[in-house]
Each structure stands twice: as structure tokens, then as C-alpha cells.
Amino acid sequence: MSAPDTFALRGKIALVAGASRGIGEAIAHILARHGAHVIAASRKVEACETVAAAIRAAGGSAEARTCHIGDMDSIGATFDWLKQAHGRLDILVNNGATNVYYGPIQDTDLAAYQKTMDVNVRGYFFMSAAAVKLMATHGGGAIVNVASINAVVPGALQGVYSVTKAAVVGMTKSFARECAPLGVRVNALLPGLTRTKLAGALLEGATGEKWAAHIPMARPAEPDEMAGAVLYLVSGAASYTTGISLNVDGGFLVS
Ligand SMILES: NC(=O)c1ccc[n+]([C@@H]2O[C@H](COP(=O)([O-])OP(=O)(O)OC[C@H]3O[C@@H](n4cnc5c(N)ncnc54)[C@H](OP(=O)(O)O)[C@@H]3O)[C@@H](O)[C@H]2O)c1
Numbered sequence: 712m713s714a715p716d717t718f719a720l721r722g723k724i725a726l727v728a729g730a731s732r733g734i735g736e737a738i739a740h741i742l743a744r745h746g747a748h749v750i751a752a753s754r755k756v757e758a759c760e761t762v763a764a765a766i767r768a769a770g771g772s773a774e775a776r777t778c779h780i781g782d783m784d785s786i787g788a789t790f791d792w793l794k795q796a797h798g799r800l801d802i803l804v805n806n807g808a809t810n811v812y813y814g815p816i817q818d819t820d821l822a823a824y825q826k827t828m829d830v831n832v833r834g835y836f837f838m839s840a841a842a843v844k845l846m847a848t849h850g851g852g853a854i855v856n857v858a859s860i861n862a863v864v865p866g867a868l869q870g871v872y873s874v875t876k877a878a879v880v881g882m883t884k885s886f887a888r889e890c891a892p893l894g895v896r897v898n899a900l901l902p903g904l905t906r907t908k909l910a911g912a913l914l915e916g917a918t919g920e921k922w923a924a925h926i927p928m929a930r931p932a933e934p935d936e937m938a939g940a941v942l943y944l945v946s947g948a949a950s951y952t953t954g955i956s957l958n959v960d961g962g963f964l965v966s
Pocket of ligand 1: 728729730731732733734735752753754755756758778779780781805806807808809830857858859860901902903904905906907908909910
């Protein structure tokens with residue numbers, strides 16, 4: 712039996728939701744470096760255009776789109792455009808997420824709860840549902856949901872965010888099970904503490920030092936250190952892999 716063409720993504724259309732900075736930006740770059748045409752999407756299209764321009768300047772293929780995954784109309788518009796502009800989708804990375812409330816779980820107010828759920832759970836769910844339908848029209852594709860180690864070990868004072876990340880792991884398994892017959896593989900990435908804007912509050916001051924003490928590798932990750940795992944999961948190298956959660960956490964979850 713011949714080995715799959717391991718990491719080549721030439722001819723693939725890849726939508727990276729939450730590509731304007733941080734981990735999503737690094738994912739957009741690595742997919743483009745391996746030959747995919749990348750659609751860099753988030754709420755701020757100018758920031759996505761900067762990412763797409765950098766990809767093009769490096770010899771890759773990319774464009775930018777507005778997509779607010781907390782807004783069902785925006786999800787619908789993204790997929791209407793995608794069908795018209797490209798007629799297909801091979802790769803979806805659900806990466807953009809929100810963490811608006813740091814505090815005791817019992818004090819979570821409804822607005823913070825709702826926003827976190829709408830983006831991190833409803834957004835991933837309906838982006839995936841729309842992607843599966845489009846992928847199924849041409850033989851399948853691959854979805855990666857960026858969850859978090861908080862799905863396994865809830866972060867202190869990050870209750871609702873941790874709940875959403877656990878939901879993403881469950882969602883990944885449900886989509887993986889039902890969509891395998893359609894040729895769609897669905898996997899989750901569980902990043903550990905990574906140096907980005909989202910993790911800014913955790914990395915600063917005493918809280919950051921406390922986290923570092925629990926990471927066997929004794930440092931946070933850089934965004935680029937998450938990107939290779941996503942490349943693996945969407946590529947031919949992972950052709951028999953679906954429904955998994957891949958921890959990339961400097962050993963946090965075994966400590
Ligand atoms: N950094 C960490 O330590 C860490 C650890 C575990 C898991 N994660 C996960 O990794 C993923 C990326 O986070 P990051 O650390 O790279 O954060 P980041 O640097 O703050 O980037 C977040 C990205 O999400 C986009 N985004 C936010 N809300 C969105 C929405 N409603 N619709 C579309 N895009 C939206 C942002 O773009 P716009 O503002 O332009 O919309 C941005 O591109 C998230 O799922 C996060 O939960 C991060």
C-alpha cells in the first residue's frame with residue numbers, strides 16, 4: 712500500500728476562522744506554505760487582509776473575509792460566498808474563540824455566559840455543519856476544532872470558557888462519528904498556554920508564574936508551535952484519524 716502524500720495541500724481550499732492574529736495566524740501561514748489556498752477570516756477583515764498579504768508576499772495563496780462566528784447571519788453569508796466563489800471547501804479550522812469573563816463561576820452573568828456559548832459552541836457547531844454539507848458534495852474534507860487543555864482541566868476563574876471547550880471536544884466526537892461516512896474527518900487541538908493576546912492576562916504577573924510551575928516544559932508555547940499539529944490533522948498523514956483530541960501543552964496534562 713502506498714503512503715498518502717503526507718503533508719501536501721496543493722489544490723485544497725482552507726477556511727481558517729479566527730486567522731487575524733495569534734494561533735489562527737500561524738495556522739493560516741503553515742497551511743498556505745503547504746500549498747492550500749487560505750481564506751483568512753475573522754470579525755476584523757483588515758487584520759485578516761494583512762495576514763493574507765503576508766502569505767501572498769511569501770509566495771502563497773490567500774484572501775481575507777469577514778466572518779463573525781457568533782452571528783448566524785455572518786456564518787450563512789460566509790458559506791453562501793464560499794459556494795459561489797470556490798464551489799468547494801476542503802479544510803475548516805474553527806479557531807476563533809472568546810473568553811470574556813474571569814471570575815467565580817457562580818457569579819457568571821447571563822450576557823457573558825451567552826456570548827461565550829454563542830461564539831465558542833454555537834459558532835463552531837454551525838460552521839462545522841455548513842462545512843460538512845459543502846465538503847460532502849465533493850467527497851469530503853477535514854475539520855479541526857481548536858479547543859483547549861481547559862476542556863480536560865478547567866481553568867481557575869474561567870468556568871464558562873472551560874465549559875465551552877469541553878463542549879467542543881464532545882462536538883468533535885459527535886461530528887466525527889456521524890460525518891465519517893461522508894468522508895469528513897473531525898479532530899480537536901487542545902493547546903496549552905500559548906503566548907497570544909487571549910492569554911495575555913494569564914501570562915502576566917503572579918498568575919502567569921503559577922501556570923508556568925505546572926508546565927513540565929516550564930514555558931508557554933509560541934503560536935507557531937500549535938500550527939504543525941493542525942497541519943498534521945488536516946493532511947493525508949492523518950487520513951485514518953478522526954474524533955481525537957491532540958494535546959499540545961508542554962506536558963501540562965500529564966503533570
Ligand atoms: N493562547 C492560549 O493560551 C490558548 C490556550 C488554549 C486554547 N486556546 C484557543 O486557541 C484559539 C486561538 O486563540 P489565541 O490564543 O490565538 O487568541 P487571540 O490571539 O486573541 O486570537 C483570537 C482570534 O479569534 C478571532 N475571533 C474572536 N472572536 C471571534 C468571532 N466572534 N468570530 C470570528 N473570529 C473571532 C480573533 O479575530 P477578530 O478579533 O478579528 O475577530 C482572532 O483572530 C482559541 O480557540 C482559544 O480558545 C488558546
